[in-house]
Every structure is written in C-alpha cells, then in structure tokens.
Amino acid sequence: MGRTKAILVDITKCIGCRSCENACKQVHGLPLNEEAKLSATALTVIEEHGDRYVRRMCMSCQDPACASACLVGALKKTELGPVTYDASKCIGCRYCIVACPFNVPRYEWAKLAPTVKKCDMCYARQVKGQDPACVEACPVQASIVGWRDEILEEAQKRILLDSKYVKRIYGSEEAGGTSVFFISDVPFEKLGFGTVPAQPMPVLTANALGDIPTVVLVGGGLLAGLYWITNRRKQVALAEASSAELSEKR
C-alpha cells in the first residue's frame, strides 16, 4: 500500500460547534437533525464528555476487522486509506457490526431493505482531491487531514511540545493502527474511548483460516486411511468365510 490519508482530531481545539456533523449530513443527504450518538443517519457526531467535545466516526483501520469479516467483500480498505462500503454487495449479515472493535457501523433497523451505514472518510471527495466534508467545515481546525505519516508526525510534535497533552496518540496502536488519530489533554478513558487490542484484528482469524488445508489433508487422509483398513478387514473376513465354506463342502 502506498501513502494513505489520515485525519487528526485535536480534542483540545474542538469548540463543539457541530459544523462537522452538519457538513457530513449535507454531503451524504441525511436529515439535518442533531443526534447525540452515531446512527444510521449520523456518520459522525460530537459527544460531550464533561467540558470536552469528542468527535466519533469510522477509524479507518489500517487492517480493518470489518473488511476481513465481510463474507462478500462489500467492505474494502482502499489504496487511499478510507474503508468503503459497497451496499450493492451486502447481504445484511451484520458480522461487520459484531467485528468492529470501535463499535462504529450502524444498521438501518427500521428499513425493510436495510444496509450498513458508516463514515468512509468521504472517499468519493478525496479521490477528486477534495478534503473530507467534516474537516473542510471545521472553523478551528480541530480536525486536519493529510498523508498519514505526516499527520502522525504532526500529532507527535504537538504532544511533545505542549505539556498539557496526554502522552498518547489514540489510534496509533489500536487495532494495529488506524487512519484517524486523537490527541487530548484529558485521559482517553475519561472521554469514552474503548480499550482496543493493539494487534490488527484480522490476524486473530487468519491463523484459524490458515488451518483449513491441514484439516482437509490430515483429517481427510486419516479418515480415508481408516476406511481403507475397515474395508480391508471386511474383505479378509469375507474371503476367509468363503474359503472355510469351500473346505467344508469338500
């Protein structure tokens, strides 16, 4: 994978104006009501934790659990970094929602032909060279976008130069690394950030899937071998019985 894009959210800068929410809803043609939590009609929201505003959205993992979970490959990690969703492939199994370590994807539970809804970092806009709508709308640059390595460098610089920051970049290690980073002056545990394993999630199932050839070859071979023995015994018994019969007749 070449250079990918990433977003940095600086929680110390966010003023809670919700311009990002609004811009997101407008770009995606969603109803413009204010929502407190992520939903099928709110792909990014500002959550209030004490006097801090925490933006939530898809973390665009480097090695996404959802993309490895999706049995029809509707979810994809793009070359550019965003994780996209192709609704025309989706069969509605919802394994992506079970798998996501950040609890991001939402389902259209009220609809009769429901699909999954989640932020895709405005992939369509980024391909055209535009910034994600939420970043573009931010009046105080609490969210910035750029190449992932540069964004990560910027985050490191900020937390090193200013002592108010917690010395941690949320997203740099979580689930093997994401494309959305958070820095904050309040410990992340107090802001509703979950504890997420530090390894890329798909590794967890890759090992099991790697066992398939072994199970097929060893299991199949073993059973075939046992059948050969069973069959051989049966034939020997039959042959012995018929020869015994013959000698009796004589």
Added chain:
Amino acid sequence: MARMRLPKITFWQTVVAIIFLAGAYAAYARFALGFERSTHLNDAQPWGLWVGLGTLCGVGLSAGGFAIAAAVYLLGFERYRQVVRAAVLLSFLGYLSVITGMMYELGLPWRIWHPIFMWNRHSVLFEVSWCVMLYTTVLALEFSPSLVEKIPWDRARKLYLQWHHNILIGLVLVGAVLSSLHQSFLGGLYLLAKGKVYPLWYSSYLPTLFYLSAVPAGLAATIMAVYLCNRSLKTQVDPIVLAEMSQIIAPLLYVYAILRGTDLVTHVGASYLWQWREETLLFWVEIAMFVLAPVVLLSRASVRQDPNKLYGTCSLVVMGFMANRLNVSVTAFQTSSGFYYVPKWTEFALTLATVTACVVAFHYAVRYLDILPRRLEENRPTWRRVVSPVGAA
C-alpha cells in the same frame, strides 16, 4: 344411518397449529414491518436469538449426522447402521432449518446467493457459508435413497441407488471434513470480537471448543430423536445401541472440559470463575448442564441402560450446549455493549416455528419412509414398500 365423522384433533396437533400461527404472524412482522418492530436487535446486539439459537445451535445439534455416518461407513461400526438414516435425516432437517433461518435473519435475504460469486477468503463467515452450502448438498444426497427407493419405476430406481452406492463413501468422507471445518469456524467467528466477548467465553481455541462440543451434543440430540421414535412412532432400535452411543459422549465432554478449563485458568485467570456477576452464574449453569451433570450421570450403567434416564441425561447435554451457544452469542456481549438483550416474542415464535417444522417433517419421514427399523408386530402399510436392492445404504 351413517354419521359423518369429523377428524380427531389431538393435543399435539393443536400445539403445532398454534406455533405455526404465531410463526406466521412473526414472519409477517419480520418482512412487512422490519427488524425494528419484529426484534429487539440493535447496533449493540446485532446478532441475537436467531443467530445464537437458530444458527449456532441448529448447526451444532446437527453434528450427529456426520459423526454417525463416518462411524458406520468409514470406521466400520456396523452396530450403528440402524440409526444412521435417522441421524442423517435429523442433520439434513437441521441444516434446512438453518438455511430457512437465514431467510429471516439476513437483512437482504434475496441476496443469499451473493457468497457464491462474491468471494472474500479472509472471512470466516465466507468459509462457513460455503461449507454449509456444500454440506447441505452432501446431506441431501446421503438422505436421498430413503425417498428414491419408494419410486415405483424399477430401472430408474436401481440406476440411482447403484450410483449412490458408488459415491457413498466419498460423500461421507467429504461430509466429515466439511463438518469439521464449519462446526469449528462457527466458533472462529467470535475470534474477531476480541475485547468485546466476556473473558469466560473468549479463547483462541474457540474453533476447537466449538467442534469438541458440537459432536457430543449432536450425538445426544440423535439419541433423543431415536428414543422418541421408539416411544411413539413404533420403531424398534435396540436400547443397547443408544447406550453404546452415549458412552462416546462422556469422554468427548472430558476432553472438552480439560481444554476449556486449562485455557481458562492459564489465559483468562481463575478469578473470573467466582466473581459475583451474572456472567459467572450463567457460566456455571452452562458448565453444570453441559459437562458436570452428564459426565457423572453417564458414568453410571444404570443411567445409560435405562432409556428414560438416558433420554433425560441427553436432554441435559443438549440444553447445556444451547446455554453455551447463547452465552457466547448473547451473554458474552452484555458487559461490553452495555445493552441487556432480551429477545422479542416474535423472535422466539419464528425460531420455534422453524424447529417445529423440522420435528413435523421428521415425524412424517419416520412414519412413511424406512428411516428406522420397525417393531415386528407393526405391519401398517406405508404408501409403498419396496425393498432397497443395495441394502440399507
């Protein structure tokens, strides 16, 4: 004067009718009103009763078919031949119920064929879906002689049964491998949810544990089905065969308990075993029903050889197995999601109707086809009796 006779309506017919009516309404609710009004599922609990009970238990309790077929055809356990057809039929119906369940479980069921053409080989669910498709086909073929042997056209029947005889060993072998794969991968699904699954149910050995628990549970379900046929459908399976089958269950449960116990103590920490929480209680309910009680009971010859007691013990195993699958799929997510999921009645109704349809189908198959040996005095004519030329394959 001849009086008109109304057909007699029995208690069980009434129960079945009520279940089907409730199921019909639930199906209407699911398809005409949507998930929100027919289930209590939400983004915190995207998989509920339909996955936990319908899919996980449906597939797991159908493990008897591949186990018995492999024992008879590959390993030469001739004694079990008299129950192999019942075991295969039970599994076949079980898988049909799982596929039916998919039709209301999936959000877009009309796209159920997508995995055939749209592949993601990194997905455990992709492997499961292919195994279920292939194995259901294998089961249909394994079961087919029971129907085909009733065909009145001699040549067609003989041709088919001869062909079937030739491929049977291959079918059973492929079936055993496919079953081993997807029985374990159903547990593998939850590997990806590390950090969300409560530690008592998370293990990197989930695939192995799912496999090791499905086989004894599938055998127990088969014993229960055969017992019920003996009791009320005038079939005659030697109780000693059932007792022998039950002797396999306890050792399998031992292996399961040792692996799960060791893994819990070494990787999770024994402290979780006696924390004062709902999860701990449900864990011990599961372990008591699935492992502790059956292991003690099955070690007694007096239990194994008394069909009634054996039936009771097997139902414990099956219920304990169901408790395990529901714990993995529901209880284990309660703390991480912060949502206490209780299924809506329509969820119960649809699953119950699906299972009932299987029971009814099994009942009629045993009555009208040659699934199990019949009691000698019973010479009730079925729609057609033709002796299979290739034996009881």
